[in-house]
Amino acid sequence: MKLQAFFPYQLAQLAEAVSRSVASVYADRFGLSRDEWRILAALAEQGQMQASDLVPHTSLDKMQVSRALGRMKTAGLILREPSPEDARARIVKPTAQARRLYRKIVPMVEEREAYLLQALSASERELLLRAMQTIRTRAMEQDAAQ
Numbered sequence: 001m002k003l004q005a006f007f008p009y010q011l012a013q014l015a016e017a018v019s020r021s022v023a024s025v026y027a028d029r030f031g032l033s034r035d036e037w038r039i040l041a042a043l044a045e046q047g048q049m050q051a052s053d054l055v056p057h058t059s060l061d062k063m064q065v066s067r068a069l070g071r072m073k074t075a076g077l078i079l080r081e082p083s084p085e086d087a088r089a090r091i092v093k094p095t096a097q098a099r100r101l102y103r104k105i106v107p108m109v110e111e112r113e114a115y116l117l118q119a120l121s122a123s124e125r126e127l128l129l130r131a132m133q134t135i136r137t138r139a140m141e142q143d144a145a146q
Contacts, residue, residue: 018116025108030101035060035068037105040077040094044102048093050083077101 003009019034026032032040038058043049049057054065069092072078077098083089094102117125 021116022109022112025112026105029108030105032101032105033068033071035064036072036077039065039068039072039092040098040102040105043078043092043094044099048091050086051080051090051092054092072098 023034023037026037027034035058038060039054042054042057046057051065051069052062054060054069055062058065060068069078069080073080077095079093079095080090081093083091120128
C-alpha cells in the first residue's frame with residue numbers, strides 16, 4: 001500500500017490543508033486556535049451547551065475541549081455555570097464579547113470558504129457534498145455495526 005494514495009490519508013491531508021487555510025483567518029488576526037473557533041461557532045449556533053456536548057458537536061476530544069474552554073474563559077469569551085439538571089455538568093455560554101468576535105470572523109471565514117470552493121464548478125461542489133455525505137453515512141454505519 002502507498003500511503004500517499006490511501007483514501008483516508010488523502011482525506012486527512014485535504015482536511016488539514018483546508019483547516020489551516022481557514023485557521024489563518026481567525027488565528028492571525030484574532031488569536032483563536034482551531035479548537036476555540038469550533039467551540040465559538042458551536043456556541044453561536046446553539047446559544048449555550050453543556051460542556052460535554054461540545055465534544056461530538058465540534059469533533060474535538062474531551063481534553064481539547066477542556067483546554068480550549070479554559071483559554072476562552074481566561075480571555076472572557078465564555079461563562080461556565082452549573083447545569084440545573086446535573087450538578088456535575090457545566091453549561092457553557094458565549095459572552096457578549098464572544099458574540100461580537102464571532103460576527104466579525106464569520107464573513108472572513110465564509111469568504112475563505114468561497115475562495116476554496118471556487119476551484120470547483122457548481123456541479124462539482126454539489127457532487128463533492130453528496131459524496132462526502134455518502135461516505136460519512138457509510139463510515140458511521142460500519143462503526144455502528146461493530
